[in-house]
Amino acid sequence: AQSVTQLDSHVSVSEGTPVLLRCNYSSSYSPSLFWYVQHPNKGLQLLLKYTSAATLVKGINGFEAEFKKSETSFHLTKPSAHMSDAAEYFCVVSDQDSNYQLIWGAGTKLIIKP
Amino acid sequence: DTGVSQNPRHKITKRGQNVTFRCDPISEHNRLYWYRQTLGQGPEFLTYFQNEAQLEKSRLLSDRFSAERPKGSFSTLEIQRTEQGDSAMYLCASSLGEGNRVFGPGTRLTVL
Numbered sequence: 001a002q003s004v005t006q007l008d009s010h011v012s013v014s015e016g017t018p019v020l021l022r023c024n025y026s027s028s029y030s031p032s033l034f035w036y037v038q039h040p041n042k043g044l045q046l047l048l049k050y051t052s053a054a055t056l057v058k059g060i061n062g063f064e065a066e067f068k069k070s071e072t073s074f075h076l077t078k079p080s081a082h083m084s085d086a087a088e089y090f091c092v093v094s095d096q097d098s099n100y101q102l103i104w105g106a107g108t109k110l111i112i113k114p
Numbered sequence: 115d116t117g118v119s120q121n122p123r124h125k126i127t128k129r130g131q132n133v134t135f136r137c138d139p140i141s142e143h144n145r146l147y148w149y150r151q152t153l154g155q156g157p158e159f160l161t162y163f164q165n166e167a168q169l170e171k172s173r174l175l176s177d178r179f180s181a182e183r184p185k186g187s188f189s190t191l192e193i194q195r196t197e198q199g200d201s202a203m204y205l206c207a208s209s210l211g212e213g214n215r216v217f218g219p220g221t222r223l224t225v226l
Contacts, residue, residue, distance in 0.1 A: 043205075043218050107156050
Protein backbone atom coordinates (compact mmCIF):
# COMPACT_ATOMS: atom_id res chain seq x y z
CA ALA A 1 0.00 0.00 0.00
CA GLN A 2 1.08 3.52 -0.69
CA SER A 3 1.85 6.03 2.02
CA VAL A 4 3.32 9.50 2.31
CA THR A 5 5.27 11.20 5.09
CA GLN A 6 5.77 14.91 5.42
CA LEU A 7 8.85 15.34 7.51
CA ASP A 8 8.06 18.73 9.04
CA SER A 9 4.80 19.81 10.63
CA HIS A 10 5.89 23.48 10.53
CA VAL A 11 8.43 25.34 8.41
CA SER A 12 9.27 28.99 9.06
CA VAL A 13 11.22 31.10 6.56
CA SER A 14 11.80 34.78 6.02
CA GLU A 15 10.20 36.53 3.09
CA GLY A 16 12.51 36.41 0.07
CA THR A 17 14.39 33.28 1.19
CA PRO A 18 14.06 29.78 -0.32
CA VAL A 19 11.34 27.35 0.73
CA LEU A 20 11.85 23.60 1.13
CA LEU A 21 8.96 21.34 2.19
CA ARG A 22 9.97 17.71 2.48
CA CYS A 23 7.96 14.67 1.47
CA ASN A 24 8.83 10.98 1.31
CA TYR A 25 6.58 8.37 -0.17
CA SER A 26 6.21 4.61 -0.14
CA SER A 27 4.85 2.90 -3.20
CA SER A 28 5.05 -0.48 -4.86
CA TYR A 29 4.39 1.08 -8.23
CA SER A 30 5.55 4.06 -10.17
CA PRO A 31 3.48 6.57 -8.24
CA SER A 32 1.51 9.64 -9.14
CA LEU A 33 2.39 12.38 -6.67
CA PHE A 34 0.81 15.73 -5.95
CA TRP A 35 1.27 18.83 -3.84
CA TYR A 36 -1.83 20.71 -2.71
CA VAL A 37 -2.03 24.03 -0.86
CA GLN A 38 -4.75 25.03 1.58
CA HIS A 39 -5.15 28.67 2.54
CA PRO A 40 -7.31 29.49 5.56
CA ASN A 41 -11.01 29.39 4.71
CA LYS A 42 -10.30 28.37 1.13
CA GLY A 43 -10.51 25.10 -0.75
CA LEU A 44 -7.54 22.86 -1.44
CA GLN A 45 -5.75 23.89 -4.61
CA LEU A 46 -3.52 21.71 -6.75
CA LEU A 47 0.00 23.16 -6.94
CA LEU A 48 1.59 20.53 -9.18
CA LYS A 49 1.59 16.83 -10.01
CA TYR A 50 4.05 14.18 -11.12
CA THR A 51 2.83 11.39 -13.38
CA SER A 52 6.02 9.66 -14.64
CA ALA A 53 6.98 12.26 -17.20
CA ALA A 54 9.70 14.82 -16.38
CA THR A 55 11.13 14.35 -12.88
CA LEU A 56 11.25 18.09 -12.26
CA VAL A 57 7.71 19.37 -12.14
CA LYS A 58 6.83 23.04 -12.28
CA GLY A 59 3.66 24.24 -10.62
CA ILE A 60 1.78 27.42 -10.00
CA ASN A 61 3.04 30.42 -8.03
CA GLY A 62 6.71 29.62 -8.69
CA PHE A 63 6.71 26.26 -6.88
CA GLU A 64 8.40 23.17 -8.24
CA ALA A 65 9.07 19.64 -7.02
CA GLU A 66 11.57 17.00 -8.00
CA PHE A 67 10.75 13.29 -8.08
CA LYS A 68 13.73 11.25 -6.86
CA LYS A 69 13.05 7.55 -7.09
CA SER A 70 16.31 6.52 -5.42
CA GLU A 71 15.43 8.63 -2.37
CA THR A 72 11.64 8.04 -2.59
CA SER A 73 11.25 11.78 -2.19
CA PHE A 74 9.13 14.51 -3.76
CA HIS A 75 10.23 17.70 -2.03
CA LEU A 76 8.55 21.02 -2.82
CA THR A 77 10.71 24.11 -3.35
CA LYS A 78 10.41 27.76 -4.20
CA PRO A 79 13.39 30.08 -4.71
CA SER A 80 11.93 33.09 -2.91
CA ALA A 81 9.09 33.03 -0.39
CA HIS A 82 6.28 35.57 -0.50
CA MET A 83 3.96 36.49 2.33
CA SER A 84 1.04 35.10 0.33
CA ASP A 85 2.67 31.63 0.42
CA ALA A 86 1.74 31.23 4.08
CA ALA A 87 -0.58 28.22 4.10
CA GLU A 88 -0.78 24.49 4.77
CA TYR A 89 0.82 22.25 2.15
CA PHE A 90 -0.07 18.60 1.58
CA CYS A 91 1.93 15.95 -0.23
CA VAL A 92 -0.32 13.31 -1.78
CA VAL A 93 0.15 9.96 -3.51
CA SER A 94 -2.40 8.25 -5.72
CA ASP A 95 -3.18 4.74 -4.45
CA GLN A 96 -3.26 2.31 -7.35
CA ASP A 97 -4.45 -0.45 -5.01
CA SER A 98 -7.59 1.47 -4.14
CA ASN A 99 -8.96 2.76 -7.40
CA TYR A 100 -6.53 5.70 -7.45
CA GLN A 101 -7.79 7.24 -4.24
CA LEU A 102 -5.57 9.97 -2.85
CA ILE A 103 -3.44 9.22 0.20
CA TRP A 104 -2.64 12.46 2.04
CA GLY A 105 0.27 13.46 4.20
CA ALA A 106 -0.40 15.17 7.51
CA GLY A 107 0.51 18.57 6.09
CA THR A 108 3.23 21.16 6.61
CA LYS A 109 2.33 24.60 7.80
CA LEU A 110 4.46 27.21 6.06
CA ILE A 111 5.05 30.38 8.07
CA ILE A 112 6.54 33.42 6.37
CA LYS A 113 8.34 35.95 8.55
CA PRO A 114 8.43 39.54 7.29
CA ASP B 115 -18.09 31.27 -9.99
CA THR B 116 -17.94 27.87 -11.68
CA GLY B 117 -16.02 26.06 -8.95
CA VAL B 118 -17.25 23.53 -6.41
CA SER B 119 -19.59 25.00 -3.83
CA GLN B 120 -20.58 23.62 -0.44
CA ASN B 121 -23.35 24.61 1.89
CA PRO B 122 -23.50 25.47 4.66
CA ARG B 123 -19.97 26.71 5.28
CA HIS B 124 -20.35 26.28 9.01
CA LYS B 125 -22.71 24.14 11.09
CA ILE B 126 -22.98 23.97 14.85
CA THR B 127 -25.21 21.27 16.25
CA LYS B 128 -25.89 19.45 19.48
CA ARG B 129 -24.89 15.87 20.02
CA GLY B 130 -27.57 13.49 18.79
CA GLN B 131 -28.95 15.78 16.09
CA ASN B 132 -28.91 14.98 12.39
CA VAL B 133 -27.12 17.24 9.91
CA THR B 134 -27.04 17.36 6.12
CA PHE B 135 -24.45 19.02 3.91
CA ARG B 136 -24.72 19.80 0.24
CA CYS B 137 -22.08 19.85 -2.48
CA ASP B 138 -22.53 21.29 -5.96
CA PRO B 139 -19.74 20.09 -8.23
CA ILE B 140 -18.47 21.60 -11.45
CA SER B 141 -21.28 20.87 -13.87
CA GLU B 142 -19.37 18.80 -16.40
CA HIS B 143 -17.59 16.70 -13.77
CA ASN B 144 -18.90 13.15 -13.48
CA ARG B 145 -17.04 12.18 -10.29
CA LEU B 146 -17.74 13.57 -6.86
CA TYR B 147 -15.78 12.83 -3.69
CA TRP B 148 -16.34 13.43 0.02
CA TYR B 149 -13.48 13.78 2.48
CA ARG B 150 -13.19 14.55 6.18
CA GLN B 151 -10.37 16.64 7.59
CA THR B 152 -9.59 17.07 11.27
CA LEU B 153 -7.26 19.68 12.70
CA GLY B 154 -3.62 19.03 11.91
CA GLN B 155 -4.35 16.19 9.51
CA GLY B 156 -4.71 15.71 5.81
CA PRO B 157 -8.11 14.88 4.34
CA GLU B 158 -9.42 11.32 4.75
CA PHE B 159 -11.43 9.76 1.96
CA LEU B 160 -15.05 8.96 2.81
CA THR B 161 -16.80 8.04 -0.43
CA TYR B 162 -17.09 8.83 -4.11
CA PHE B 163 -19.64 8.78 -6.88
CA GLN B 164 -19.38 8.35 -10.59
CA ASN B 165 -22.50 10.00 -11.92
CA GLU B 166 -25.25 8.82 -9.56
CA ALA B 167 -23.56 5.56 -8.57
CA GLN B 168 -21.73 5.38 -5.24
CA LEU B 169 -18.69 3.31 -6.18
CA GLU B 170 -16.62 3.23 -3.03
CA LYS B 171 -17.08 3.83 0.68
CA SER B 172 -14.34 4.08 3.25
CA ARG B 173 -14.45 2.02 6.42
CA LEU B 174 -14.47 5.41 8.14
CA LEU B 175 -18.03 5.86 6.91
CA SER B 176 -20.07 4.38 9.74
CA ASP B 177 -23.74 3.45 9.48
CA ARG B 178 -24.63 6.94 10.73
CA PHE B 179 -23.23 8.47 7.56
CA SER B 180 -25.03 8.35 4.23
CA ALA B 181 -24.32 10.09 0.97
CA GLU B 182 -26.45 10.47 -2.11
CA ARG B 183 -26.12 11.89 -5.57
CA PRO B 184 -29.59 11.24 -6.93
CA LYS B 185 -29.34 12.84 -10.37
CA GLY B 186 -25.62 12.70 -10.85
CA SER B 187 -25.26 16.39 -10.14
CA PHE B 188 -25.27 17.72 -6.55
CA SER B 189 -24.62 15.45 -3.61
CA THR B 190 -25.69 15.40 0.02
CA LEU B 191 -23.89 13.95 3.02
CA GLU B 192 -26.04 13.22 6.05
CA ILE B 193 -24.79 12.39 9.52
CA GLN B 194 -27.36 10.93 11.89
CA ARG B 195 -27.13 11.08 15.69
CA THR B 196 -24.04 13.25 15.59
CA GLU B 197 -21.23 12.66 18.08
CA GLN B 198 -18.51 15.03 19.24
CA GLY B 199 -16.00 12.97 17.28
CA ASP B 200 -17.79 13.96 14.09
CA SER B 201 -16.54 17.53 14.49
CA ALA B 202 -14.38 18.17 11.43
CA MET B 203 -14.20 19.91 8.07
CA TYR B 204 -16.14 18.02 5.43
CA LEU B 205 -14.69 18.54 1.97
CA CYS B 206 -16.23 17.85 -1.39
CA ALA B 207 -14.29 17.56 -4.65
CA SER B 208 -15.22 16.80 -8.23
CA SER B 209 -13.35 15.65 -11.30
CA LEU B 210 -13.87 14.63 -14.89
CA GLY B 211 -12.91 10.99 -14.81
CA GLU B 212 -9.36 10.56 -13.53
CA GLY B 213 -8.64 14.23 -14.08
CA ASN B 214 -7.60 16.68 -11.41
CA ARG B 215 -9.88 16.94 -8.42
CA VAL B 216 -11.25 20.42 -7.74
CA PHE B 217 -12.08 21.00 -4.09
CA GLY B 218 -14.81 23.05 -2.53
CA PRO B 219 -14.25 25.33 0.48
CA GLY B 220 -15.61 22.76 2.91
CA THR B 221 -18.28 22.66 5.61
CA ARG B 222 -16.99 22.99 9.15
CA LEU B 223 -19.07 20.94 11.57
CA THR B 224 -18.95 21.54 15.31
CA VAL B 225 -20.82 19.10 17.53
CA LEU B 226 -21.41 20.41 21.05
